[in-house]
Amino acid sequence: MRHCCKFKPDDIYYLGETNLYIYRMFTIGFCPICGKPVAEIYQVRFDGVPERFSWSGIEANDAMTKYSDEILYSMKEVNYRKFKSKPFGWKYGVNRSYKNNRTGKEVVRQYACDFYGNKELIKTF
Numbered sequence: 001m002r003h004c005c006k007f008k009p010d011d012i013y014y015l016g017e018t019n020l021y022i023y024r025m026f027t028i029g030f031c032p033i034c035g036k037p038v039a040e041i042y043q044v045r046f047d048g049v050p051e052r053f054s055w056s057g058i059e060a061n062d063a064m065t066k067y068s069d070e071i072l073y074s075m076k077e078v079n080y081r082k083f084k085s086k087p088f089g090w091k092y093g094v095n096r097s098y099k100n101n102r103t104g105k106e107v108v109r110q111y112a113c114d115f116y117g118n119k120e121l122i123k124t125f
């Protein structure tokens with residue numbers, strides 16, 4: 001992000017797609033030089049043209065309020081979920097089969113996995 005200098009955002013929010021924009025990201029942070037809150041939106045239009053707007057101070061607050069109900073998830077949330085090791089976001093199924101040593105029967109375990117390396121056992125059959 002950029003204000004008086006370039007700095008890392010405090011959090012990144014992924015926004016839902018609209019008819020016009022296919023990729024949307026909203027970042028917030030505080031300028032390390034003047035301390036003002038800064039908000040930035042980066043979105044890619046359906047025809048591939050990227051657009052970027054930024055706001056600072058009270059306007060950053062207004063922008064945050066404006067886009068808050070379009071937020072799908074945030075980077076911090078993803079990291080938190082990663083820590084909790086529960087699958088998050090787009091999940092895909094994985095089946096693992098193995099032989100139960102006690103009964104000698106084949107057991108299939110179905111897992112839900114996500115793209116952040118988390119997996120969760122859904123069912124065993």
Ligand SMILES: [Zn+2]
Binds near residue numbers: 032034
């Ligand atoms: Zn600044």
